[in-house]
Amino acid sequence: MTATTVHDPPTQRQAERRGRGKLSIAQRFKRDRVLILCTIPGFALILTFRYLPLLGNVIAFKDYEPFLGIRASPWVALNNFKIIVNGDTAFLSALKNTVVLSVIQTIFVFPAPIILALMLNSLGTEWLKRLVQSILYLPHFLSWVIVVALFQQMLGGSGLLNNYLRSHDLATIHIVGNPHLFQAMLTSQVIWKDTGWATILFLAALSQIDPVLYEAAEVDGASRTRQTYHITLPGLRGIIILLFILRLGDSLSVGFEQIILQQQAVGRNVSEVLDTYVYNNGVVGGDWGASAAVGLVKGLVGVALVLGANKVAHLFGEQGVYRS
Amino acid sequence: MTADFTRRKFIGSSLLVAAAGVPSLASCSSTGSSAASAANEAVKLPTYVKFKGVTPDLPGSNTTGVLDGFLHYPPNPVQALDGAPGDGKAISLMTNIPTAIPPGVGKNKFWQAVNKRVGSELKITMSSNDDYATKFATVVAGGDLPDIINIPPAATDQPALLKAKCHELTDQLAGDNVKKYPFLANLPTEAWKGCVYNGGIYAIPVPRGAARTSLPIYRADLVKAKGLGTPEPKNFEDFLSLCKAMTDKKHNVWAWGAPPLAYVEQMLGLPNQWKEESGKFTNICEIAETKDALSATKRLLDAGVMSPDGFTAGNVVQKQWFNAGTISFVLDSYVAWTQYYRDNTNGPSFAVNMLDIPGYNSGRGIPWAGLAYNNITAFNKNSAHSVDTLLKVSNWMAAPFGTAEYLFRKFGSKGTDYTLVGSDPEYTRLGTVETSIGLQYICDAPMALYLGGHPEVAKLQYKSQTTVIPRAIKDASYGLYSETQSRKQTQLNATLSDLTGQILRGDKPVSAWDDAVKTWRTTGGDAMRNELEKAFAQQH
Numbered sequence: 116m117t118a119t120t121v122h123d124p125p126t127q128r129q130a131e132r133r134g135r136g137k138l139s140i141a142q143r144f145k146r147d148r149v150l151i152l153c154t155i156p157g158f159a160l161i162l163t164f165r166y167l168p169l170l171g172n173v174i175a176f177k178d179y180e181p182f183l184g185i186r187a188s189p190w191v192a193l194n195n196f197k198i199i200v201n202g203d204t205a206f207l208s209a210l211k212n213t214v215v216l217s218v219i220q221t222i223f224v225f226p227a228p229i230i231l232a233l234m235l236n237s238l239g240t241e242w243l244k245r246l247v248q249s250i251l252y253l254p255h256f257l258s259w260v261i262v263v264a265l266f267q268q269m270l271g272g273s274g275l276l277n278n279y280l281r282s283h284d285l286a287t288i289h290i291v292g293n294p295h296l297f298q299a300m301l302t303s304q305v306i307w308k309d310t311g312w313a314t315i316l317f318l319a320a321l322s323q324i325d326p327v328l329y330e331a332a333e334v335d336g337a338s339r340t341r342q343t344y345h346i347t348l349p350g351l352r353g354i355i356i357l358l359f360i361l362r363l364g365d366s367l368s369v370g371f372e373q374i375i376l377q378q379q380a381v382g383r384n385v386s387e388v389l390d391t392y393v394y395n396n397g398v399v400g401g402d403w404g405a406s407a408a409v410g411l412v413k414g415l416v417g418v419a420l421v422l423g424a425n426k427v428a429h430l431f432g433e434q435g436v437y438r439s
Numbered sequence: 440m441t442a443d444f445t446r447r448k449f450i451g452s453s454l455l456v457a458a459a460g461v462p463s464l465a466s467c468s469s470t471g472s473s474a475a476s477a478a479n480e481a482v483k484l485p486t487y488v489k490f491k492g493v494t495p496d497l498p499g500s501n502t503t504g505v506l507d508g509f510l511h512y513p514p515n516p517v518q519a520l521d522g523a524p525g526d527g528k529a530i531s532l533m534t535n536i537p538t539a540i541p542p543g544v545g546k547n548k549f550w551q552a553v554n555k556r557v558g559s560e561l562k563i564t565m566s567s568n569d570d571y572a573t574k575f576a577t578v579v580a581g582g583d584l585p586d587i588i589n590i591p592p593a594a595t596d597q598p599a600l601l602k603a604k605c606h607e608l609t610d611q612l613a614g615d616n617v618k619k620y621p622f623l624a625n626l627p628t629e630a631w632k633g634c635v636y637n638g639g640i641y642a643i644p645v646p647r648g649a650a651r652t653s654l655p656i657y658r659a660d661l662v663k664a665k666g667l668g669t670p671e672p673k674n675f676e677d678f679l680s681l682c683k684a685m686t687d688k689k690h691n692v693w694a695w696g697a698p699p700l701a702y703v704e705q706m707l708g709l710p711n712q713w714k715e716e717s718g719k720f721t722n723i724c725e726i727a728e729t730k731d732a733l734s735a736t737k738r739l740l741d742a743g744v745m746s747p748d749g750f751t752a753g754n755v756v757q758k759q760w761f762n763a764g765t766i767s768f769v770l771d772s773y774v775a776w777t778q779y780y781r782d783n784t785n786g787p788s789f790a791v792n793m794l795d796i797p798g799y800n801s802g803r804g805i806p807w808a809g810l811a812y813n814n815i816t817a818f819n820k821n822s823a824h825s826v827d828t829l830l831k832v833s834n835w836m837a838a839p840f841g842t843a844e845y846l847f848r849k850f851g852s853k854g855t856d857y858t859l860v861g862s863d864p865e866y867t868r869l870g871t872v873e874t875s876i877g878l879q880y881i882c883d884a885p886m887a888l889y890l891g892g893h894p895e896v897a898k899l900q901y902k903s904q905t906t907v908i909p910r911a912i913k914d915a916s917y918g919l920y921s922e923t924q925s926r927k928q929t930q931l932n933a934t935l936s937d938l939t940g941q942i943l944r945g946d947k948p949v950s951a952w953d954d955a956v957k958t959w960r961t962t963g964g965d966a967m968r969n970e971l972e973k974a975f976a977q978q979h
Contacts, residue, residue: 180596181580182603204958205934272747273691273765281688292750294946380751382946383937398576400930401595 175407195408206409208384209392216298216369216388223302225362227310229355232317233347237339248318251311259372262308266300267291292380304373316354324350356433364421367413389413475598476920476974478638482609484631485617485640488624492519493841497888497901501627503909504649504808506773506886508901509840510894514862519622519842523558524831526824531562531585533578534877535571537775538758538782541875549851549873556847557832565877569753586822587829589880590642590815596926601641605817606826609639620830622837627885629811632918642815643833643882649908650773650886651809655702658767659790661685669792675706675735675799682744685767694744696757696766698943701807703739704732706799711807715915718975720968724935724956730949733942735799740943750940758782772809773900777890781871791896793903808911816881836882845884850874850891863891919978921970927963935959 144151171185175195179188198206231251238244254262269275270290277287290296328346337345371390378386387395389409397406421436428435497508544550544563554560564585566574572593578584579594584604590597610616617624623643630644662670665684672678682694707728714721723729739745746752746766758775760766762782769775776791783789796804818829838844846864850857856870866874888904890896916924938955941947956964 180599180603181582182600184582267748267751271751272749274748277747278691281691284689287747289747292748292944294941294944377751379753379940380748382941382944383933384941384946395933396930398580399573400933401576401926402930403580 172407172411174403175411177404179403179407180401181403191404195404196412198405199409199412205383205387205396206392209387209389212385213367213369213388213390216301217366219298219302220305220369221362221366224305224310225359227306228313229317229351231310232314232321233343235314235318236321236347248311248314251314253311254308255312257308259308259370259376262304263373263376266304291377294381294385297377297381297385300377301370301373305370316358317351320351320354321347353434356428357436360421360424360428360436363424364417366420367417475638475922476977479635479920480978482635482639483613484628484635485612485624485626486615487626487628488618488621490622490625490839490841492839495887497897499888499904503905504911505901505904505908506649506888507840508888508897510889510897512846512862512864512889512891513841516841516843516846519838519844520835523556524828524835525557525559526828527559528823529560529562530557530587530824530829530832531564532587532589532881533564533575533585534589534880535568535591536565536875536877537568537755537778538875539872540565540567541873547873547876549856549870550876552847552852553876553878556844557835559828559832563876567755569755584819584821586819586824587832587881588817588819589645589877590817592810592812592814593929595929598636598920598925601817602637604820605641606820606822607637607639607641608643608818608826608830611826611830612640612643620834622834622839622884623830623882625839625885626837627811633810633812634815635918642817643830644812645814645816645880645883646811646885647772647774647809647813648811648886649809649904649911651813652806652907652911653701653770653772653809654705654796654806654903654907655699655768655794656761656771656776656779656791657685657769657794658761658764659792660785660788661764661767662792663790671795671797673797674801675703675797677797678706678794679739679742679744682739682768683742686744688743691765693746693749693766695739695749695768696746696752696760697749697770698736698740698745699768699770700732700736700939700943702770702794702796703735703799704729705796705806706804707732707735708798708805710915711912712914713916713971715975718972718979720915720971720975722959722964722968724952724959724964730952731799733939733949733952737943737945737949741945750944773888773904774886776900777896780890780893780896781866792899795903795906803910806907806911808908808913810914811917813883814880833882836878837884839884840887840889848878857891860892865892915975916971919971919974921967921974923963923966923970928967931959931963 138146174185174188176190176192177185177188178191178194179185197203235244235248238247257265267274270288271277272287272289272292274291276290280287290300293300324346329342332342332346367389369388369390371388371394374386374388375391375394378391383391383395393406393410393413396402396409425435425437429438493509493513495507496510499505499507541547541550544554544560550561550563562585564578571589572591575589575591575594579600588605590600594600611619612623626644626646627648629648630646631640634640634642634644636642657670659669662668662685667681667684670681672681685694686692704723709726709728709732710721710723712723714723714726740749746760752760757766757769758779761769761779762784764785771779773793776793779791780789796806798804816833818824818826822829835844836848838848850864850866851870851874853859853864855867856874857864857866859865888897888900935955938947938951942949942951
């Protein structure tokens with residue numbers, strides 16, 4: 116294949132690429148003007164809603180009062196970062212909960228759609244596969260308010276399950292509002308809601324695997340397990356690593372809305388995570404500066420994790436999120 | 440109601456000066472100095488001119504704070520104000536709704552009629568009571584404040600907020616100037632004390648006073664059905680037995696929908712937040728009996744008298760449970776007592792009463808007086824409306840019991856939102872849904888004990904108030920300025936409240952309270968105390 120490519124006449128684009136050095140910026144701009152024009156709305160959107168708001172992080176260095184505005188609020192240098200450096204109890208508790216939840220979710224939530232995608236892929240009947248897929252996608256479109264209310268109505272202290280048990284003189288099961296089960300509860304809610312939806316990317320990757328490989332393996336006498344191990348999983352490796360790296364970047368965001376809706380039931384000591392800490396102390400408590408500082412550090416840790424994981428992926432010969 | 444209310448009586452009464460405003464200290468500037476307290480002290484509060492247009496059937500008392508009671512609405516109520524207060528341009532406001540959110544203006548005839556009578560379209564942003572403080576903080580952060588701002592008591596750093604964003608109203612309201620707005624002059628002086636900031640009057644109170652005092656309200660019909668008559672627990676054990684009797688787990692029926700901790704604290708004679716003795720301030724959390732209250736409330740919960748979802752339910756849900764009979768007790772105010780009848784979907788058998796507070800072991804408990812105001816409202820500096828217009832609109836919203844304005848504001852239009860039974864308005868189904876647009880939190884008349892068609896309710900409420908209110912104690916910090924309190928109280932309270940939940944759920948022992956109080960002291964409690972003591976010393 117390589118030899119063929121070498122002897123093929125160069126395409127126009129390849130020629131342009133080789134000659135890139137010779138084209139001036141103006142020439143390149145002229146050549147790509149339509150494409151550039153097409154990117155302007157998207158670029159403006161990202162600039163306005165993603166990059167410009169980053170400037171607001173300056174309040175991490177100010178004693179910010181929203182009604183005074185950013186300019187009028189006094190500078191306090193690194194004062195707001197004291198809670199991080201000095202280890203404020205509430206902050207440390209939020210950090211611990213975040214890390215624990217992140218690890219739990221990475222172990223249990225991340226592989227769930229891969230397993231489900233493999234199971235769906237093994238379904239022979241096409242209509243059944245589509246039906247199951249559609250049903251599994253549905254919960255993704257429910258808001259967290261609805262999902263939490265559903266869990267409450269089913270498993271709450273006076274929910275369907277416990278009301279049934281109580282009316283039959285059976286012992287009730289304390290699930291919703293039980294601090295010891297809170298992490299398990301959160302994780303199962305995420306799995307129930309989003310696993311189906313998250314299979315889409317994996318199913319797309321699965322459809323890209325050449326069926327010839329399976330046929331060849333079958334001819335060679337490979338069982339379904341061997342085929343999964345030697346063909347399917349290697350075929351998914353790229354997308355798994357890509358998503359894993361992106362997940363790492365997001366690892367300190369463990370579900371704000373989902374948690375804030377259930378926080379009152381279990382108390383902050385088990386449910387406060389960095390996002391709710393920022394909200395409770397910033398928006399509700401009025402300590403905007405310190406909250407912004409925590410948010411900023413969280414963002415930096417996320418970036419560092421993505422960069423680090425991407426580097427590791429390169430070391431293992433994978434594409435990762437990007438190549439420099 | 441014994442006397443007819445006529446326009447002549449109203450005009451005559453509005454000219455009577457009942458009492459002069461008392462200069463007060465109150466909350467103050469963000470500079471947080473004792474100078475701020477002194478500046479507040481110098482502010483002349485609005486002169487109190489009591490509205491004499493109606494004579495109550497059950498007269499209240501300015502001394503004790505017991506409210507006037509009315510058995511019937513005055514017949515032929517008269518329009519007390521000439522013309523519409525609005526300026527023809529839309530006025531935006533933001534408020535909270537204690538019940539279900541009503542239909543929008545397009546489908547709400549009451550709202551449309553209000554717009555017409557006010558003479559300006561009211562653009563109301565609503566959110567439920569449970570979410571309002573958060574909504575408020577978010578709107579402030581977004582900088583998108585309406586013309587009239589309903590500021591909840593829990594809002595942080597109110598002095599700086601008011602100074603930066605709101606009109607100072609001292610020129611219009613101090614002393615006799617308030618008489619231009621006679622119904623604002625009719626608001627109690629005690630409530631105005633909460634409107635003084637940065638050395639000036641910056642807001643208008645939504646008065647509540649005794650009406651906001653909260654005790655266990657109970658479903659008298661359900662209690663009677665259990666054969667318990669009119670319960671009067673003599674001590675905590677009696678109360679516990681009563682709660683147990685009102686619980687039927689098998690049928691998902693509970694005494695309580697939230698832990699009644701505050702009630703137990705009042706049984707134990709704990710202070711209403713801050714206590715002052717010889718100029719020294721002590722917070723409720725620092726007093727040993729607070730731990731006893733926690734232990735006792737834990738006992739109640741361990742006895743299974745609270746709904747298993749009691750830690751999850753907000754106020755709105757509890758009100759629904761109360762209405763549905765899922766719970767038979769709720770810690771709530773006299774205002775809510777009346778509202779429960781309005782929200783009732785159980786038919787005429789529905790009845791509500793309120794428990795008094797016994798001492799923990801014997802004798803009588805010490806009730807906590809409700810805050811003089813429910814919230815304050817301020818006017819946005821960037822509003823396109825003149826301060827005079829906004830004050831006139833507020834004055835209209837404060838038209839007192841007995842006027843045609845009050846009747847319309849609370850009950851809507853005759854035939855559509857209410858029907859008259861004798862002289863008493865009774866809501867139609869539509870009226871119950873439509874009229875709850877939150878105007879009562881923009882400005883309001885002084886509370887009156889009254890429920891149309893239920894003279895027995897006014898009598899019961901009056902009886903309860905005459906027993907409870909004279910012995911009620913106030914928060915010693917009311918009207919004193921502490922910068923730390925203003926900026927950090929919300930966070931500090933949230934931490935203690937979270938620990939309270941953990942203790943009551945059994946996740947932490949009661950002994951964990953001591954460490955939390957130590958932290959509370961070092962992270963702001965002691966600073967608050969010092970500032971309050973200084974402010975108190977200046978005042979006395």
